Amino acid sequence: MSANTRTKVAYAEVEEGTELPARVFPVDRATLVRYAGASLDFNPIHWNERFAVEVGLPNVIAHGMFTMAEAIRVVTDWVGDPGAVLEYGVRFTKPVVVPDDGVGAEIRVAARVAAKLDDERRTVRIDLTAHSDEQKVLGLARAVVRLP
Amino acid sequence: MPLDQSFVGRSYPPTEPYEVSREKIREFAEAIGDDSPAYTRPEAARELGHPDVIAPPTFVFLVSYRAAFDVVQDPKLGLDYSRVVHTEQRFTYERPLRAGDRLSVTSTIEAIKSLKGNEMVTVRGELHDESGAHVATAYTKLVARSADEAPAGEGDR
Numbered sequence: 001m002s003a004n005t006r007t008k009v010a011y012a013e014v015e016e017g018t019e020l021p022a023r024v025f026p027v028d029r030a031t032l033v034r035y036a037g038a039s040l041d042f043n044p045i046h047w048n049e050r051f052a053v054e055v056g057l058p059n060v061i062a063h064g065m066f067t068m069a070e071a072i073r074v075v076t077d078w079v080g081d082p083g084a085v086l087e088y089g090v091r092f093t094k095p096v097v098v099p100d101d102g103v104g105a106e107i108r109v110a111a112r113v114a115a116k117l118d119d120e121r122r123t124v125r126i127d128l129t130a131h132s133d134e135q136k137v138l139g140l141a142r143a144v145v146r147l148p
Numbered sequence: 149m150p151l152d153q154s155f156v157g158r159s160y161p162p163t164e165p166y167e168v169s170r171e172k173i174r175e176f177a178e179a180i181g182d183d184s185p186a187y188t189r190p191e192a193a194r195e196l197g198h199p200d201v202i203a204p205p206t207f208v209f210l211v212s213y214r215a216a217f218d219v220v221q222d223p224k225l226g227l228d229y230s231r232v233v234h235t236e237q238r239f240t241y242e243r244p245l246r247a248g249d250r251l252s253v254t255s256t257i258e259a260i261k262s263l264k265g266n267e268m269v270t271v272r273g274e275l276h277d278e279s280g281a282h283v284a285t286a287y288t289k290l291v292a293r294s295a296d297e298a299p300a301g302e303g304d305r
Contacts, residue, residue: 025181031179031181034178034179035179035180037175037179038172038175038176038178038179038180039176039179039209039210040210041213064234064237065206065209065234065237066180068206068237069180069182069204069205069206070180070181072204072205072206073180073182076182076184076204076205077184080196081186081196081197082184082186082187082202082204082205082244083186083196083197083198083202083243083244085205085241085244086240086241087238087239087240087241088205088206088238088239089236089237089238089239089287090236090237090238091235091236092233092234092235092236092237
């Protein structure tokens with residue numbers, strides 16, 4: 001699914017409660033190795049099962065920042081311009097557990113327009129939810145974006 | 149042993165500039181599986197009004213995390229780094245980061261809280277480009293869990 005750079009939404013056309021297209025992001029051990037390299041976060045809890053279990057985790061877990069990066073894609077794909085994001089924040093509530101079973105895990109992201117903030121600046125607040133294995137993995141996930 | 153509240157408001161000197169490269173943006177975008185052309189094709193980024201390819205929103209962390217982790221490892225602060233977990237992250241953007249940016253980070257301890265043996269520190273990292281313009285701010289909250297909580301933090305990186 002290739003994103004085009006045409007902006008897909010306009011401030012005038014959205015309202016409070018407008019749902020953004022939800023997405024499911026698969027994540028397996030290879031995803032985490034790749035993200036570790038790109039982000040320079042080589043904490044063994046993200047790739048070494050023995051170590052993760054030793055420190056009390058159920059298994060290897062995804063980087064919180066990876067989950068954060070995936071979740072905002074729902075917003076940037078919807079707006080069309082990733083540069084339209086003015087604010088973005090999350091709490092890491094539960095880890096995304098990534099077993100080495102040939103399947104891995106999924107991060108399910110949904111988002112809706114929570115408020116139209118400023119008609120002048122055309123800004124809206126988007127509230128996001130992210131779940132993995134029925135667990136809420138992000139809390140208070142919110143973004144402010146500027147629309148055309 | 150609660151942390152010293154007098155550290156709130158303390159600022160640290162700006163870091164050496166981090167140079168944002170096209171290839172690092174491409175690598176990061178591929179690692180998160182995002183094929184937005186704004187991250188890899190300068191002409192697509194220009195169509196959107198950006199002078200060069202831009203970086204995904206959370207790329208800021210790549211620039212800011214070292215400074216934040218250095219701050220919480222300040223021995224005078226006394227945070228038990230072996231039990232540190234990254235619990236919250238927030239960014240504000242004046243503009244997206246883009247290829248060619250040389251960004252330095254100025255960190256300030258924004259808040260310190262102690263709750264049930266957990267020590268929480270929020271570090272604000274302000275990114276400025278070479279012209280001195282403010283580009284983005286990262287707010288990183290790290291918690292040193294009390295010894296009877298599950299460890300497994302971000303402190304082993």
